[in-house]
Amino acid sequence: MNVLLDHLPQFREGFLGTLSITAASAALALVLGVVIAGFRVSPIPPLRAFGTAWVTLLRNTPLTLLFLISFFVIPQIFFPGTSPFVLAMMALGCYTSSFVCEAVRSGINTVPLGQAEAARSLGMTFFQTLRLIVLPQATRSVIPPMSSIFIALTKNSAIAGAFSNTELFNVSKLLSDKGFAIGWIFLWIALCYLVITFAISGLFRLLENRLEVAR
Amino acid sequence: MSEVSVTKDAAPVANALVALSGVNKHFGALHVLQDIDLTISRGEVVVVIGPSGSGKSTLCRTVNRLETIDSGSITIDGKPLPQEGRELARLRADVGMVFQSFNLFAHKTVLENVMLGQIKVRKADKKAAEEKARTLLDRVGVGAQADKYPAQLSGGQQQRVAIARALAMDPKVMLFDEPTSALDPEMINEVLEVMQQLARDGMTMVVVTHEMGFARSAANRVVFMADGRIVEEAEPEQFFNNPRSDRAKDFLSKILHH
Numbered sequence: 092m093n094v095l096l097d098h099l100p101q102f103r104e105g106f107l108g109t110l111s112i113t114a115a116s117a118a119l120a121l122v123l124g125v126v127i128a129g130f131r132v133s134p135i136p137p138l139r140a141f142g143t144a145w146v147t148l149l150r151n152t153p154l155t156l157l158f159l160i161s162f163f164v165i166p167q168i169f170f171p172g173t174s175p176f177v178l179a180m181m182a183l184g185c186y187t188s189s190f191v192c193e194a195v196r197s198g199i200n201t202v203p204l205g206q207a208e209a210a211r212s213l214g215m216t217f218f219q220t221l222r223l224i225v226l227p228q229a230t231r232s233v234i235p236p237m238s239s240i241f242i243a244l245t246k247n248s249a250i251a252g253a254f255s256n257t258e259l260f261n262v263s264k265l266l267s268d269k270g271f272a273i274g275w276i277f278l279w280i281a282l283c284y285l286v287i288t289f290a291i292s293g294l295f296r297l298l299e300n301r302l303e304v305a306r
Numbered sequence: 307m308s309e310v311s312v313t314k315d316a317a318p319v320a321n322a323l324v325a326l327s328g329v330n331k332h333f334g335a336l337h338v339l340q341d342i343d344l345t346i347s348r349g350e351v352v353v354v355i356g357p358s359g360s361g362k363s364t365l366c367r368t369v370n371r372l373e374t375i376d377s378g379s380i381t382i383d384g385k386p387l388p389q390e391g392r393e394l395a396r397l398r399a400d401v402g403m404v405f406q407s408f409n410l411f412a413h414k415t416v417l418e419n420v421m422l423g424q425i426k427v428r429k430a431d432k433k434a435a436e437e438k439a440r441t442l443l444d445r446v447g448v449g450a451q452a453d454k455y456p457a458q459l460s461g462g463q464q465q466r467v468a469i470a471r472a473l474a475m476d477p478k479v480m481l482f483d484e485p486t487s488a489l490d491p492e493m494i495n496e497v498l499e500v501m502q503q504l505a506r507d508g509m510t511m512v513v514v515t516h517e518m519g520f521a522r523s524a525a526n527r528v529v530f531m532a533d534g535r536i537v538e539e540a541e542p543e544q545f546f547n548n549p550r551s552d553r554a555k556d557f558l559s560k561i562l563h564h
Contacts, residue, residue, distance in 0.1 A: 205409035209403070212372065212403035224411055
């Protein structure tokens with residue numbers, strides 16, 4: 092019990108670490124995922140091929156392997172001195188973007204074809220059609236899977252703890268290495284994760300309800 | 307079926323706005339458009355009729371390249387239809403399209419539906435776009451519904467909004483792909499009246515329809531299609547009173563006498 096009270100600053104730091112890595116990766120994954128989904132449905136074959144390759148490669152690779160590449164290949168070859176936080180964000184963000192892309196693409200497929208045809212008939216370009224007509228209408232059906240993806244992302248962020256990032260998993264390991272009772276540590280860590288994941292579910296439920304009213 | 311040579315009594319080609327020549331299209335093994343030659347002059351109202359599956363909707367959709375063609379050429383105002391891209395988008399802006407299923411943007415209000423193309427494609431000022439949208443909505447008789455969403459309107463009202471949306475782009479030609487086929491009978495007239503008015507105002511129109519009354523009263527020319535071919539082209543009086551091909555006689559006898 093005292094583990095928490097005695098190490099409140101560490102737990103707080105770990106909680107904020109998990110939160111910030113999750114938030115940063117989620118933002119990256121969201122932007123990349125939507126862009127790649129646009130590529131995958133575009134009429135331009137090279138873009139489509141790139142999108143398919145991106146998803147196939149990242150979705151089917153173990154996340155730990157992506158972390159290894161991100162931490163040991165990218166700084167060596169491209170950007171030496173990149174902070175562990177940014178490297179972890181890149182690994183998590185790119186990995187998750189492939190799942191976001193597929194969720195968005197399934198959302199795009201729920202919008203009747205006539206909507207896009209009408210937009211193109213008015214003279215909108217492909218990207219205008221996607222941005223102004225199709226994606227806004229796809230959003231509602233993308234929300235439920237997106238919530239699951241971001242909850243998974245929160246839990247995946249634990250891997251970043253093994254790569255010199257301070258976050259919940261990392262804190263629990265440090266404390267248990269010091270010999271504190273592991274049961275209590277895990278209980279607090281689990282509670283911290285639940286706070287974040289419940290917040291995500293709540294946020295997305297709110298979004299879902301708001302969008303329902305709008306139509 | 308007797309093949310009657312198609313008369314080309316219409317249109318001096320110099321005034322041609324839309325010209326299709328030797329157009330062929332397949333859907334898999336199905337040859338939906340077979341050597342289609344059709345010229346539509348400025349200000350002309352051409353009504354395309356024919357049995358289901360005759361290719362008339364496909365024909366209509368090839369004109370703004372919602373359907374691609376396998377061979378032949380289509381020109382609009384002298385310019386051949388470009389490949390997918392900005393060029394094609396610019397050309398489509400000049401070709402208004404009205405669909406059987408309305409296809410109003412479900413997440414936008416009626417007013418926004420009519421403003422969107424003006425602002426995003428024509429780069430019109432927001433204020434001017436709204437003014438024009440309201441004028442057009444009044445003209446088609448749905449001005450009072452401007453702030454509602456499409457789903458809150460009746461089919462007839464939705465289709466009139468769709469016509470206003472197309473008109474907002476100041477199109478050179480309007481394509482109507484069975485505009486009344488999805489409507490309840492009592493709503494058909496309100497849409498046809500708007501189309502009649504457009505025809506009287508001199509809009510160039512291609513109308514695919516089953517409304518023979520509209521064809522009789524508004525068309526300059528009737529194009530009868532069957533099995534992917536243009537079987538007969540004639541003025542409405544001549545076509546309805548004295549069709550030359552057996553296929554057209556057969557078709558008319560089925561729809562006019564019961």
